[in-house]
Amino acid sequence: MTEAVGMSGGLLSECGLPSSQMMKLLSADFTTTDDVKDMKPSELSQATGLSLKECVEVLRTASNSHHPSPVDMLQIYQEGTELPQIVTFCKALDTLLGGGIPLQAITEVSGMPGVGKTQVCLQACVSVQLPKSVGGVGGEAVYVDTEGSFTVKRLKDMASCAVHHVGTIGGVAEDVSGFTIESIMKGVHYFRCQNCVEVLAVVKNIPKLMLVHPNIRLLVLDSVSFHFRHDFPDARDRAKLLRTVTKELIQPAVTHKMAVLVTNHMTTNVKEKGSATLVPALGETWGHCPTLRLNLSWCGPTRVAALTKAPHCQNSSAYFQVSIGGLRDVSDNMQPSTAGNLQHEPLTKKRKIMESNDR
Structure with a gap:
């Protein structure tokens, strides 16, 4: 998928560069445009001996020589259906999301304080x-905490229940002894960010972090709105930086087949005639960035998740609860009496891990 939608590298010798520059490039083992596309002029100059001005011209020429390679829709469909999804241990919520939290996408979870965003x-x-x-x-996870709401004990409680659950699944051919509380705790890489600059620095550093931890398949940003709402009184400056953050989030998601999960606050949207509604913060500019938008709220004493944006699922709702072990389904007798047909059929195959919940 990544190679197909990306840029195909051509030979530098076909870019029309002067022979003197080509000799130095070839001597330093730079033969294709892909070899230089991610380099800075100073790095290329140090590696080849070319001047900074010459390196700027080489990088510009190499960048202009790239051409998009088309891919047929059947290939995209087949590769998309083969990607696993991150289950939530709540069948209703997984069904709502079309099988779970998708990889190669940004999923936003919004809601009022205490409704369960961090628990998700x-x-x-x-x-x-x-x-x-x-x-x-x-895989493993990266957790970027901007509010200080991360709780190690809650993570350990959920890990303990997950380990017990996997250990009781019958018919598992492979050994799952390596799935332990310790391995789960070790597989979460935590960053505490105090401002927008630190958030952007961590997100930009994800590709380098993956060189050390190549199994990272989830990036959590909890929350995206905390610093951006308070550090940028000018909406234009905030929108510009949000576009930068979105680009930095989606790039590793697509390239490394990761899921990106972000939380967002709610804000009041005042309409005409004094009416007001609660909507996710950061405005319409951010609203176009997430692939999926999931809003959490209360229906009496019961939590409800509403899918308001998704390219592969219809908008619908599902009830869920937060237990000691994590997210779980709500029993029929606990659901509000107004519950209708809130869920739709799942679009992906069933998972062993979820099927076992019926046993």
């Missing part, structure tokens, strides 16, 4: 590490 993030950090033998992703 913690559950995802555990679920992303489920072994592949039981339908999991078998």
Whole structure:
């Protein structure tokens, strides 16, 4: 998928560069445009001996020589259906999302304080590490905490229940002894960011972090709105930086087949005639950035998740609860009496890990 939608590298010798520059490039083992596309002029100059001015021209010429390579829709469909999804241990919520939290996409979870946004993030950090033998992703997580709401004890509680659950699944051919509380805790890489600059620095550093931890399959940003709402009184400056953050989030998601999960606050949208409604913060500019938007709210004493934006699922709702072990389904007798047909049929195959909940 990545190679197909990306740029195909051509030979530098076909870019029309002067022979003197080509000799130095070839001597330093630079033969294709892909070899230089991510380099800075200073780095290329140090590696080849070319002047900074010459390096700027080489990089500009190499960049202009790239041409998009088309890919047929059947290939995109086949590769998309083969990607696993991160289950939430709540069947209703997974069904709502079309099978779970998708990879190669940005999923936003919004809602009022205390409704369960961070709980969804913690559950995802555990679920992303489920072994592949039981339908999991078998990856690791990066947690970027901007509010200080991350709780190690909650993560450990969820990890303990997940380990017990996987250990009781019958018919598992492969050994899951490596899936332990310790391995789960070790598989979550935590960053505490105090301002927007630190958030952007961490996000930009994800590709380098993956060189050390190549199994990272989930990036959590909890929350995207905390610093951006208070540090940027000018909406234009905020919108510009949000576009930069979005670009930095989606690039590793697509390239490394990661899921990006962000939380967002709610704000009051005042309409004409004094009416007002609660909407996710950061305005319409940010609203176009997430691939999926999930809004959490209360229906009496019961939590409800409403899918308001998704390219592969219809907008609908599902009830869920937060237990000691993490996210779980709500029993029929606990659902509000106004509950209708809130869910739609899942679009992906069932997982062993979720099927076992019926046992």
